[in-house]
Amino acid sequence: MAGEEIAITSSERIAVAIVFTIYLVGLLLIGIYTRKRLGKTVIDKFAEEFYTGGRLLGAVVVAFLIGAGLCSVGTFVGGPGLSWKLGMPWATIVGSQIFMNFMILIGVGKIIGIIARRTGALSVGDILFERYERSKLVALAYALPVVIFLIAYASSQFVGASRIFEVMTGWSYRTALILTGLVTVFYATTGGIRGVGLATVLQGVFMTFAAILLAVGVFGGALSHYGSLVGVHNALVQTVGQKYVDPYALGAKIVISWWIIFSIGLLALPHGLMASLSYRDTRAMKRAVYLGVIVVTFWTFVMLFTGFFARLWFPKLSVPDHAVPAVTLTVLPPAVGGIVFAGVVSAAQSTIAAMTILISSAIVQNLYKQVVKPDATAEQLKTASIYATLGVGLTAFLLALAAPPALEYIIIFAIGGLMSALFWPIILGLLWPRGNRYGGIASMITGLVVYIIAKKFYPPMRFGFDPVIISLLLSLLAYLIGTYATKEIPSERVVRIFWGAEPPAEY
């Protein structure tokens, strides 16, 4: 049953390419449809429609915006690759992410939903700006890391998707990138969050079909060959070794660190929180939780077991990320494999598109409107929104095309850095009325700086944990010190908006 590398026939490649082309045409049609809808929006409401869908998004779109937006190439390619490489220690960790819709929407979604309607916030950055006394420093401290890190991260998703595309179709990396990249930039720019949301529904459907097909192919193939799960377990131990099924192999500290990062840490990722600003009402929000937790649990466990079982077919792979395409092309017929492939690329595109909208909002709302030009007109904001989205998408695309050496360096810090910088300013900003702007700014800067030092320059300060853990602890300390040392009480205006039943006088 064991092979070494992926072998694809030309007919398989054609079948995969045909299915994928159908998927891309679907995305283009969504872009055209949402462009028409956005074109009918009155100018004063354009930015709200573009970034939040007019706060009228339904349950399915919201569920997939979070699920597909956060379950990126990591869940569909990188995660199974790590499962293939590390076995059970990685498999242990991924169980942490399955309730992301619940954590985000029920955890903070309702608070953000009310406050966004009070302040007209179009992004998490706007919420932070309002909470911390409209401080331009907060706007900058939020927007700059979001723009720098997430553009780099989005480009890494382009690279990941295009590499898989290259492997499964035999087309060149450049062709793959142009096809996956430009389509994503098109529907994000023409449709805003609604275009991205509708596309994520289509992508979520492909991701779900991909997971169903893989579940049938992988479990069916493994069980028919080894008779039972115990037989599969014994075969894995025999093929890879005892460490593959030993949860202690990575060390409990790392497993617990990653558990925290992939679960409660998600509350600090602005592209995950974006849906909290967009849902129509709390009924839609709750339905998005039901649907989201079911599909994310399904995706997570199927992809985890796909990578874990992949060792049965491929004990050796030069690139662990090839585990999913390799197994797909082994256990499934080519046309069906095309659906899995579209699902994998969907995972990347949905994340890139969500990030593109988020970064665009950070540029337009937090840098342009709050720092550079507070008196910007609705027309100027409309133009800025479209060009910023186009510019962000194209920048990520060009970075993926050129792949400069510095890119890898930035990507290392992307998600962990944002989490470290934003977790406490968001959570304590929403829950603790005493927290002030100095605490928020100190926490943002400390979290980011400590993360970079612990990650790259002085690993002993991690004490065996992931650097996010120590940076979260120190950024909490910085928040408390910044708040108590400066003795500033948040203004009445802020407290009324974030806690009060009545609006402030100057509202």
Place this chain on the structure above:
Amino acid sequence: MGVLEEYGIKEDPRLKRARKEFFIVVSIWAVYSIVYLAYVFGVGKNPNAVVLGVPWWFNLLWISLIFLVIVIVATRNLIEDIDLSPWLSEKKEE
């Protein structure tokens, strides 16, 4: 004295409830984390253990599915539907 009392601000009951719900979420997450990780590092001490007729690791799926049901039931029964209008006082005036 708290900040709200200092300004004489009455807390919006919807926001008060939403903040309680945050702690419901964290509590469920904490229990799930403890059960899941205790199973992994307890039963997983013997990496070849067979539990309920399957390798120990496969039962992680069942643990997650049980909590999936708990999350859905909690969302349905403990999380209140609320009006999202910015200010309830304005709503009453309308």
